[in-house]
Amino acid sequence: MPTSAPSSAPSSNEQHADRQRVMRVLALSQAERLETLYEDFDAKPDWTFARRPETGLVMVRGRTGGGGAPFNLGEMTVTRAAVTLNSGETGHAYVQGGNQRKAAIAAFFDAAWQSAALTARVKAEIVDPLNAEIEAEDRRVRAETAATKVDFFTMVRGED
Amino acid sequence: MYVAVKGGEKAISNAHSLFAAKRRGNTDVPGLTIEQIVNQLSFAVDRVMGEGSLYDRELAAIAIRQAQGDLIEAIFLIRAYRTTLPRFGYSAPIETGEMRIDRRISATFKDLPGGQLLGPTFDYSHRLIDFALDADAEVPAPEQAETDPLASVPRVTDLLGADGMIEPDPAEESEIGDLTREPLEFPAGRDLRLQNLARGDEGFLLALGYSTQRGYARSHPFVGEIRMGAVEVSLFAEELGFEVPLGRVTVTECQMINQFKGSMKAPPQFTRGYGLVFGHSERKSMSMALVDRALRWKELGEEQTAAAQDEEFVLSHSDNIQASGFVEHLKLPHYVDFQAELDLIRTMHREHAERLNATEDDTETPREAAE
Numbered sequence: 175m176p177t178s179a180p181s182s183a184p185s186s187n188e189q190h191a192d193r194q195r196v197m198r199v200l201a202l203s204q205a206e207r208l209e210t211l212y213e214d215f216d217a218k219p220d221w222t223f224a225r226r227p228e229t230g231l232v233m234v235r236g237r238t239g240g241g242g243a244p245f246n247l248g249e250m251t252v253t254r255a256a257v258t259l260n261s262g263e264t265g266h267a268y269v270q271g272g273n274q275r276k277a278a279i280a281a282f283f284d285a286a287w288q289s290a291a292l293t294a295r296v297k298a299e300i301v302d303p304l305n306a307e308i309e310a311e312d313r314r315v316r317a318e319t320a321a322t323k324v325d326f327f328t329m330v331r332g333e334d
Numbered sequence: 335m336y337v338a339v340k341g342g343e344k345a346i347s348n349a350h351s352l353f354a355a356k357r358r359g360n361t362d363v364p365g366l367t368i369e370q371i372v373n374q375l376s377f378a379v380d381r382v383m384g385e386g387s388l389y390d391r392e393l394a395a396i397a398i399r400q401a402q403g404d405l406i407e408a409i410f411l412i413r414a415y416r417t418t419l420p421r422f423g424y425s426a427p428i429e430t431g432e433m434r435i436d437r438r439i440s441a442t443f444k445d446l447p448g449g450q451l452l453g454p455t456f457d458y459s460h461r462l463i464d465f466a467l468d469a470d471a472e473v474p475a476p477e478q479a480e481t482d483p484l485a486s487v488p489r490v491t492d493l494l495g496a497d498g499m500i501e502p503d504p505a506e507e508s509e510i511g512d513l514t515r516e517p518l519e520f521p522a523g524r525d526l527r528l529q530n531l532a533r534g535d536e537g538f539l540l541a542l543g544y545s546t547q548r549g550y551a552r553s554h555p556f557v558g559e560i561r562m563g564a565v566e567v568s569l570f571a572e573e574l575g576f577e578v579p580l581g582r583v584t585v586t587e588c589q590m591i592n593q594f595k596g597s598m599k600a601p602p603q604f605t606r607g608y609g610l611v612f613g614h615s616e617r618k619s620m621s622m623a624l625v626d627r628a629l630r631w632k633e634l635g636e637e638q639t640a641a642a643q644d645e646e647f648v649l650s651h652s653d654n655i656q657a658s659g660f661v662e663h664l665k666l667p668h669y670v671d672f673q674a675e676l677d678l679i680r681t682m683h684r685e686h687a688e689r690l691n692a693t694e695d696d697t698e699t700p701r702e703a704a705e
Contacts, residue, residue: 190575190576194576194579197578197579198566198579201578202579202581228420229419230420230421231388231416231419231421231422232421232423232424232425232567233423233424233425234389234425234583235424235510236427236430236532236610237429237430238504238524238608239491240430240431240492240587240589240608241492241503242503243503243504243505243507243524243525244506244510245525245526245528245529246512246513246529247528247610247612248384248387248388248533249387249421249514250388250390250425250567250581251389251393252422252581254422266571268569268571268580269581270567270580270581270582270583271390271581272390272392272393312434313481315434315436317478317479317481318476318477318478319435319436319437319481320451320480320481321476321479322451322453322454323449323450323451323452324449326445
């Protein structure tokens with residue numbers, strides 16, 4: 175199983191856990207997959223950009239020794255966008271990479287998920303299938319890695 | 335003295351066209367696609383991301399193609415590009431303990447929780463050129479084995495730490511330095527040193543790390559653990575009021591375990607050097623860990639004897655973009671400077687000749703007699 179939201183999330187984040195899960199799945203999915211799902215999503219509400227897609231940088235932090243004091247490791251590209259549905263909900267996206275269409279579509283689905291009329295459909299048609307694909311891919315990688323696990327056998331020598 | 339440095343526009347433009355044609359090479363051969371570079375030259379991509387200090391596989395591949403495979407030139411392109419982008423913020427620290435592990439080995443423990451996972455590696459291969467390797471041949475699907483989704487893979491340093499045998503992770507400090515925002519000053523904290531090393535030149539760090547093994551600031555290193563895999567990155571978005579998961583980056587982490595340090599109060603403990611780099615780069619993360627440990631000499635009460643311990647020397651020369659900028663600027667016109675030097679040396683020649691003449695006039699001693 176993939177690890178879920180970062181463990182460092184403060185308690186104020188817990189009320190947002192459901193939405194974080196949605197945003198995580200959208201961020202981790204391939205742009206082409208989101209494009210297809212967006213095209214196939216019936217009866218899309220009209221929407222406008224609350225914030226046009228913009229590509230920028232996030233400085234990724236690591237921890238000294240793996241678990242100690244943070245330091246700045248290096249940057250990654252991130253594209254953000256915000257979309258407002260005609261029903262009023264605003265969705266946000268911060269997604270890795272420079273693909274602006276992906277950010278726009280992710281923001282759209284985040285908005286749609288917040289719209290009571292669409293929540294169940296977004297979950298069933300978008301989030302759940304994408305999550306299943308991500309989990310399947312992670313399982314495949316883990317299984318391939320597991321096949322390279324070393325099984326030691328003890329070589330008996332005269333004495334220790 | 336004055337030499338004009340205007341002109342040459344036509345020559346420069348033609349040189350660039352010639353370079354573009356050379357880059358493309360024989361047009362009967364298909365051009366490289368970005369996907370080919372991302373997928374088939376992943377170590378080159380990883381190096382450009384790491385030393386370009388920007389995680390973006392596609393951008394790195396575009397830069398590699400444009401630079402005709404000159405990785406330092408590609409890193410330069412990436413560094414220049416990043417200055418055109420706004421900074422959205424700083425991520426929450428990544429948790430390598432929660433990594434989806436693609437490779438994990440330890441040279442200190444044979445049996446350890448989570449096991450030794452070799453993953454994709456060219457270690458243990460014979461380094462024989464494979465003349466039969468067909469880039470288009472079908473590759474059999476990798477073997478798969480069952481995994482225990484609940485099995486934890488603790489860091490080796492945490493296993494040793496539980497028994498108090500090794501120094502703990504350093505505690506959080508209030509301010510985290512960022513050398514992309516403020517120029518480096520000395521002495522630099524470990525945070526800034528690690529940031530500098532993480533983007534430093536692999537060859538430079540490899541050589542320095544090697545020097546510590548050969549006795550220059552010897553620290554008896556063991557690879558406690560190397561782990562490589564995907565970690566999630568998240569960013570606290572002000573307008574949302576919570577942490578947003580952004581995606582995943584592949585990193586390589588090296589925990590180097592070194593000889594003890596104790597005091598009157600504390601029993602001896604193993605000390606540590608830490609390496610963390612973007613992408614899959616064990617050589618770089620190991621070198622980083624060796625150099626990180628060497629730079630800690632003062633904190634650990636050691637003597638400074640070698641280059642790898644000299645923080646000003648190491649941190650000022652690790653950046654291959656700064657270094658190649660200064661070295662390669664020597665190719666630019668230095669006509670005026672050089673004319674001045676030439677003038678000076680002519681004067682010195684003249685004076686030398688005059689002195690020689692004066693001496694010959696003064697001394698009557700015949701050369702033959704001296705010989």
